[in-house]
Amino acid sequence: MGQVLAPGVTAPDFTLRVTPDQTLSLGDLRGRPAILAFYPADWSPVCGDQMAVYNQVLPEFRKYDAELIGISVDSAWCHQAFAEARHLHFPLLADFEPKGSIARQYGAYRDGDGVCERALFVVDREGIIFWSYRSPIAVNPGADGILDALDRLENQEKSDGRTQSAGVGG
Template identity: 85%
Template sequence: MGQLLMGQLLAPGVSAPDFTLHVTPDQTLSLDDLRGRSIVLAFYPADWSPVCGDQMALYNQVLPEFRKYDAAVVGISVDSAWCHQAFAETRHLHFPLLADFEPKGAVASQYGAYRNGEGVCERALFVLDRDGIIFWSYRSPIAVNPGADGILDALDRLENQETSHGRT
């Protein structure tokens, strides 16, 4: 079990590493494209696993809540863009799924959210502020759907912090 030791997730206050990943086989999305709004990064192990499917479906259902905070939601796993496309269509997902596919897990590794022994992403969540600084990060046990409450709580606290600092 030695090689399964988990890395440290990037902590609040750290600037989120920029990345550009495929969102479809012929389109990419970079973190920089989303700057200026809050961003929710949801790293997850695999498209078709039951817990991941439920987790992404839940985020799809609560998209209106995320939008109240002007937050962009992005799912990231090591699946290919083709796999993501089929999964998103089947699940009717209305937010991008990014393929951390080649080199495998490179972005997840930068965030401390890659499981080397298994070759999949951790079930890890990050909320970034408008300047791309990590405000909140959380790792869930791989078999547990972390839900949306932690994200919504972090977005609420972030909005209150920005409002109290004169930013709206």
């Protein structure tokens, strides 16, 4: 297993299908924190599904102004059916062609298995990776690590803001 991209690195930009006829780019989210959740596959058992839990936690993510994006190698059609069945209210991107090419850039692809790792990234408003985490493939990581990272990011932004205003004032 390789390493997922570390904090401090610019998050590689991408443009992927979000529906069969629409694409979404990481750059579209510049100015807001982004949560990238790479996951192995749509259609895992409902009550233990990582995306179903994140869907339920969306209001908390939005308190930080953060946008959540799920990414797997499933196709846009598969994502569409999955999102409809589970009432998901956030975009699922299809890293489908060339398969897994974005996941590879993030160090989040499992060669041999042909699926994404369970890898999480919090990207700051400028597009720099602020936090990353790879969970063992069989362990759904939950949302605690993401929320802790968003807390730290918010605190850092506040202290940077204070530093800047102090600089201006004095």
